[in-house]
Amino acid sequence: MRSVLCVALFAPAIVMAEGQVQAEQVSAGKALYKAHCALCHGSRGQGVPPMFPNLVSKPPEAHAAMMQNYRAGHGHKVMVDMAKSLNERQIDDLMLYIATFPPKK
Numbered sequence: 001m002r003s004v005l006c007v008a009l010f011a012p013a014i015v016m017a018e019g020q021v022q023a024e025q026v027s028a029g030k031a032l033y034k035a036h037c038a039l040c041h042g043s044r045g046q047g048v049p050p051m052f053p054n055l056v057s058k059p060p061e062a063h064a065a066m067m068q069n070y071r072a073g074h075g076h077k078v079m080v081d082m083a084k085s086l087n088e089r090q091i092d093d094l095m096l097y098i099a100t101f102p103p104k105k
């Protein structure tokens with residue numbers, strides 16, 4: 001009984017802590033995005049067609065997969081260098097921030 005009570009009391013606190021961590025990642029991602037990505041991909045991921053693709057018409061997982069691909073050395077040199085200069089955590093933070101942009105209709 002006691003353990004059930006513990007779970008009932010603490011589970012919401014854990015969920016809130018996770019929300020907090022995610023919010024911190026999003027704001028770290030925002031700072032990274034402004035410093036390293038906005039120049040080419042636009043302040044809201046709108047891109048500059050046809051030179052720089054937007055980051056809002058594909059699902060966030062697709063962008064995360066592309067970043068890993070670039071990081072492994074495949075694709076456009078600009079993005080390969082960019083992805084290699086970031087660590088996994090920074091890429092995660094960036095992807096969480098990019099996912100907050102309103103999707104393109």
Ligand code: HEC
Nearest residue numbers: 036037039040051052053063066067075076078079082094
């Ligand atoms: C100097 C300009 C430049 C900067 C800065 C830049 N990118 Fe890119 N990005 C490009 C170009 C050009 C492409 C298209 C590459 C290709 O044709 O394969 C691209 C492609 C991408 C793609 C694939 C999009 C798609 O749908 O094909 C993602 C995701 C991406 N960039 C994320 C980022 C992130 C995140 C940052 C910041 C860390 C960043 N880029 C910074 C120029 C840039």
